[in-house]
Structures are given as C-alpha cells and as structure tokens.
Amino acid sequence: MVLKSVEKTRRETLTLAAMAGLALLIAPRMSLADEAAVAAEIKKLYGDKKLESGKIKLDVPEIAENGLVVPINVEVESPMTDSNYVKTVHVFADGNPLPGVVSYRFTPACGKAAASIRMRLAQTQNIVCIAEMSNGALHSVKANVKVTIGGCGG
C-alpha cells in the first residue's frame, strides 16, 4: 500500500512539473517528519545530554540539483586514536517520512571519521548530524537544503 501511494504521488508530481514548464522534484502528500520528530529521535538515543557545536563538517548543496539523489558529505574532526576518536555519526532529516537517515559506527582503525551518501529529500528541509565522541561528548550541526522547481530567468 505504501509503495503504491508513493508511486502515485511521484507520477502526479512529474505530471505537474511537465505542465508547469518547470521541474517540480517531489511533493508527496504523505505524513512527513518535523523538527520535533528529529529532536525526539536524538532524545531517545542520548536523553537530554548537551549538544555542542563545532567538530562536524557537513557538506550539502544549498539547493538540490535532483531531490532524488542529494549528496551529503560529513566529516568529523578527530585524531582517531584509541583514547580520542569518533564513535558514531547519525544523520537525520526533518522533512522526510522518517527522521532517521543513517548511523555510522567508527573505530580508531578507520583513520578518519568521514562518510558520503546520496539521499532522497521529499522537500526543502534540514539535515541534522550528531557525532558521539569516545569521551561521550556530543556534537551537532544542521544545514538547510532547498528542494525547488526548476526554470530560470538569466
């Protein structure tokens, strides 16, 4: 059922885009996560523990060229030694059907804590990254990615 409804939505969307003379990437009429859903996921994992800024470099496009495959690159600054390394990196999206996107586990043997994925974004939304360090410290960063129709003036 779910798959069927997604398919229909996508067809509707593409038809609309063709009609508009513009490319509307995705506009599903389905229930989507929000900021609160991402916050709830983080709370589930880490309770009310303080989130610090810094350390995480999150590289996403300001505007997605194709909302179906948006490149997300994340790298966390760390010496990656036995005593000081990045344990886990979680990626969340606050405008997709489910807030959780992916979780990476690292060990000092990884050498560096870096990962790249391409993900589908249903609409303009925030990508949130949480990095858990070996000493228990948590870092977070948030970036907005715009998903828009095409067409141009210049």
Add this chain to the structure above:
Amino acid sequence: MISRREFLQATAAASALTVGGGVGQLGRVAAQQRLTQADITRFDPLGTVTLLYVTDIHAQLMPLHFREPSINLGVGEARGVPPHISDAEFRKYFKLATGSAEAFALTSDDFVALARNYGRMGGMDRVATLIGAVRAERGDDKVLLLDGGDNWQGSWTSLQTRAQDMVEVMSALRLDAMVGHWEFTYGAERVKEIADKAPFAFLAQNVRDNEWQEPVFEARKMFERGGAKIAVIGQALPRTAIANPRWMFPKWEFGIREEDLQKQVDESRAAGAAVVVLLSHNGFDVDRKLARRVKGLDVILTAHTHDAMPGLIRVGDTVLVASGSHGKFVSRLDIEVKDKKVAGVRFKLMPVFSDAIAPDPAMKALVERVRAPFAKDLARPIGKTDSLLYRRGNFNGTFDDVICHAMLAERDAEISLSPGFRWGATLLPGDAITWEDVTNATAITYPNCYRSQMTGAQLKEILEDVADNIFHPDPYFQGGGDMVRVGGMGYALDISKSVGSRVSGMVHLKSGKPIEAAKSYTVAGWASVNENTQGPPIWDVLAAHLAKAGAIRIEPNNSVKVTGA
C-alpha cells in the same frame, strides 16, 4: 564581523566614475550631436594589464534596443543597493544626467524618446571596433579578452547553427576564455565539442561528473600579459541543472563549490599569479557574498543577472565588474601590478552606441556571412507593434505579456505561464515584428508549448517556488531570473515573507473569480525543463497570434500586486 556598512561599501562605484570616467561625458557630447568613437574609447591608461570583458551577449550579432529594468528589487543585504536600484535612483547614485546617453544606456524611463535619439546599441562589428582600438592603444601583449557566458544562445542563427555562428565570431575577436550557462542547453556533447576545438578556453571549476566528481572542464588558465601572470578561474552558473533541463547534460552537476574555488585561488597564487580573476556566471548578488568568503580574488567579472554598472563595486580587496548584456557594453579594466600584486585598477564601462562606432569591416563581413543562410527568413514580417515591447522587470515585461496572450489565444487556455527570462531584444512603438524579433525572444532548445490541467493549489506552489528563487534573503539559495510571467491570472506577492506565504489573492482575471485550490484550470506554458514536453514550439504559437492580432497594443499590466519591497 564585518559591519553592514563595510560590505555595502560601494564607494568604488562612485569613485570609479572619476577614476575611470564611468561612461564619461557622453551625455553632453551626445546632446550636442558630437558623440564619437573617441569619446567612448577615451581612457587614461594604467599599469601594464588590460582586461576587456563582455558578457550575456545572448547571440546578438546585430545592434538592437535593450531596455534596462524599471523594477529590480533586492532582498536581504542586496536591498536598495546597486545593482538593485533603477531609474532616478540609479542615475543619482552613479551621477548620470537625466536624458543623457548614459541614462539611455543604463536606465529605463523615457526609453522610447531616448532610443529614437541615441539609436541602437551593440552589434558584434562595433564591439570588434572597440576591442581593436584598445588592443591598438595598449598592444596585443597587454590585453586579455574574456566572456562571461550566455554567449551562444538567444537568436535564430545561433539556434540553427547550434552556436557555430557565435563560436566563429568570438574566435575572430580572439577571445581568450569564456564560461557557460545557456551554453549547456546545446547538450553535453556539443559543449564538449566546442570546448575541445575552439581556440579560446572554456573554463568551469564547478562542473563535475556526477558519478566520480571528476572535473568536466579546465578549471582555470594562466595567461601572461604586460609582464604579469593572470590566473582566470571559470565559474559556470551553479544552478544550471535546476534552471535548465538537466536531461541535456545528465552526467554533470554544478554548485557553487566555494572550497574548491578557494583551492583554485591558492594554487593560482602558488603558481605565480599576480592577478587572480574569477570569470563568474554566479549572478551579482551571489558574487557579492562569495567575495567576502573566498579570499584572494582580485577581480570578479560578474554575469547572469544582466546588470550594467558604470563603476566598480568593491568588497574587501575584490572589485566586481558588471558589464550588462546583449552587446550593449564592453568593460575595460586596467590593472597596475607592483611586486607581483595588484597595486591599482581603473575602470570604464564602454557603451556600444552603434551610430557612433564605425563597424569593423572584417567582423561586419563575418556577421553577414553567418547570417546569410537565414537572412531571408529573419527579415520575414510577422506582425507589428504600437507599444514598447521589452522583457526586463521583476514581475512583467510587455513582450512577455504578448507571449502570454498568444498562449491563451492559440492554445485555448485559461491561464498561461512564461518564464522570467532576462534576455530578448526590445521593440519600439511602430516597429514591424519580424521572424528575427519573434525568435530573439524565444530561441531555445526546449521550446515546446504545452497545454495541461493544473489545480489552483499547484499554481500557487509554482508561484511560491519561483518567488523563493528570486526573493530568498540569502543569495546562495536564489536561482536567478525574474518572476514567472502569468497570463489570465492576477496575484499578490509580499516579497518580505518566506516561501509558502508570499503569494495570495490569486484571481482568474476574465471571470474575476478567486482561484480555487481544488479546482482544475487549463494552463499553457513553455520552456519546460522536463524531457518530452509536448506541444508546438513557442515561436510558432507567438507568430500565429501576431499574424492574427494586428498591431499589438499592450495596456499597463497591474495584475501582480507587490508589497514588502
């Protein structure tokens, strides 16, 4: 933290008027009917390096009229600052006399009367004359000629020859390097073919293969002029894959790629560059932000947004040049290099007044030759206008009104949508409308005019998304261009709001009834970025309408109510 006042520091603009002459004393001279080529080229040279810059020519080989916008709103940090000022405000800022030649070239009011007085602008044979004059004065070894892109698209001849006419013209001008945007709409294969074969460099640091992230084009090129090394880095329109049909270059991705650009700058310096130039199709507001964030750029040659400014805008140690469009201007930037660094710059925006400049005979012959196979067709009369027909403006253009009317009539639609393109020539009241005029406003590689059903909610979504592409307060989230033109429907737009809440009061003009979210409407439009869009090419739709409509008379268009500016 840089204060607002500091980064808005546009004092260079005003001072450049005195330093470089701006467009100089043309107004007075012209009024006395003594406008000469010498007035236009007069320049007190500086240093040993001269950059000549043209951009957004949109394949216009012949002199034309092009009316600058009367409405060009800026948002966020760009609000109310150049280039987002127009008419009296623009003239005051740049110290231009009302009714002068420079006022005609750079502002929109009183356009018809001034156009009849000052004549057409541009023409590649005139551009060739100006470039030749500067090369003769400075010596070939001191001059670098650069093009900011949107060179290959915008005319019937460029469309029919798949840009071969422009490639030949730019090669004959001895262009050193260019960058791209509309170029990409000829498809990946054609762009690569030209980039590989042409005698000039096609530079783009921000175009990558989307599987391996490998560079598609040369990112930069080092030139030596006047004893100095000059690095030119190319920046294609970062939003090309959104603004134009991605299926035409399915393996390429774009983006601003600030960090990669910083690397290019640093490598250029390490390789001995005394001058680092960004040849940029970012658009002016994006470049203004980028100039604060990427360190070590001496010059940004801006493009895309078609702004023309008779002075430099300075951001930190970087100067920004805005050289207009359609061949109306050639920018000259003289650079003095001392101790392998830029020690001074002097600027002039040379207006290409076609009546004042003698055509370069060789270029005149070349232009005639490339146009010859199409000359008969280009001259074919299609219609006539009694109104001024122009494109530029954030919300409407009278030429767009004609296109919207044509789609409503010829495609039997309730509502029509026409993209907010900034290119296309202006026609004066009384002008015949030829096939050349029709295609100067429509010549693209994805011209099909569709006819479909759309709900009110879908129409609102489109207007909201396009508005956000123009009025997002952060230029990095903008897509460029102007608002989509709408026929048959009015609406209100509060540009100060955020996406989803800017558009209200949508109304079907003919019936006077509000647009209903759930109701379906018949909509015609063109320039869809989707593959396999069905419908006749827009030039045939427009020509059919013009042939039936008689002399075109456009009433003032008040169907978009704008607030929050």
